[in-house]
Amino acid sequence: MSLSSHFTKRKVTKIIKDTASFNSEISNLNIKIEPNIDSIPISKITKPKRKRTIKHIKLETEDDTLSNNNINTPIPNNFFPIYNKIKEMRKLIITPVDLVGCIRIPLVLKYITQEYKKSPNLFKPLKIEDLPNIQSIIDKFKIENSNDRYQLLVTLMFSSQTKDEINFIVMQNLHLHYLRKGYENGLCMESIISTSESEIDSLIFQIGFHKRKSSYLLETTNYLINNYNSDIPNLIENLINLKGIGYKMGNLILQGAWNITTGISVDTHMVRLCNMFGWYTKDKNPENIRKYLESMLINHKEIWNEINPVLVGFGQSICTPTSRRCDLCLLSTINKKNNVICPAIDKRLLLRIKNGVDNNERKIRGDLANLIDYINS
Ligand code: SF4
Missing domain, CATH: 1.10.340.30 (Hypothetical protein; domain 2)
Structure with a gap:
């Protein structure tokens, strides 16, 4: 096995330097030590092989601590x-x-x-x-x-x-x-x-x-x-x-x-x-x-089970990340206090289509036919 393949230049220089310094210290004893690199067992100079480990990466976030339900967080007014409006829509789609x-x-x-x-x-x-x-x-x-x-x-x-x-x-x-x-x-x-x-x-x-x-x-x-x-x-x-x-x-x-x-x-x-x-x-x-x-x-644990499918289905089909259907969404209607319920409504889309439903060909995930009938009725 070639020594050079295991020995870095820096290590060789250090050994030679150490030997020279040792020689000068013992010079008055009339003994001379030669740096005998070959005598060093290969195992000592071989870089330890790095152990290959497969890092465990969670597919979900690592912060899996259980809930702190002691803190009572107020429910936002909206x-x-x-x-409830989303639940109404979810029954139709x-x-x-x-x-x-x-x-x-x-x-x-x-x-x-x-x-x-x-x-x-x-x-x-x-x-x-x-x-x-x-x-x-x-x-x-x-x-x-x-x-x-x-x-x-x-x-x-x-x-x-x-x-x-x-x-x-x-x-x-x-x-x-x-x-x-x-x-x-x-x-x-x-x-x-x-x-x-x-x-x-x-x-x-x-x-x-x-x-x-x-x-x-x-x-x-x-x-x-x-x-x-x-x-x-x-x-x-x-x-x-x-x-x-x-x-x-x-x-x-x-x-x-x-x-x-x-x-x-x-x-x-x-x-x-x-x-x-x-x-x-x-x-x-x-x-x-x-x-x-x-x-x-x-205090509304009956919602814990249903909130995931209610919001996920709504997010997949009506308020999607790439194409919001404010024209179909019941949250875009005006409520009794003359406010639009949704704070993120796409006003330009609503102005463009004024009333009714956007008829542009859009890729739809799911079946919205009943909701469209409801809006048009
Ligand atoms: S009105 Fe609001 S919730 Fe409904 S689709 Fe538009 S942005 Fe989404």
């Missing part, structure tokens, strides 16, 4: 007027979160299993355009066993940085892949642990952070098999200890899988809307907004 949101996916997968087993060769994956069919499917099934709960955990793990529609396609394809391979339950713990990380990665490549999620999925699945008897925990403290699961997902898992409400789940639509309506304007940190909302609604 909270209920706005929230069907949005992606209502049909292909995470909580719906295990129900759709149950339907797929049933239909695939009837005629494996004829079965075709569902399309997003089949929305009315999906509604009737999800009405028939329930999340009721450990495999349904696991599928919910997987879809929630995949959902961060991924649109509901994409997550729906990926989950469906993954489930079908395992049914075709002969796994009776399709996507399940058994089928996942028999798959390599790289193969999982190639199966879920359409979702955000797919590489990291493949690794977390394998690790979490093994952990659940060994520590939770192939089921998922029913305590938020245990759920947020799983890799890839944070407080937001943990809350949704508890609600969907165990029917337990422990907090409010805040996603990007909720962050944007809470800021826009002036309910919380300090920052855009979902954890801070979650704690704020939980404290603000401490």
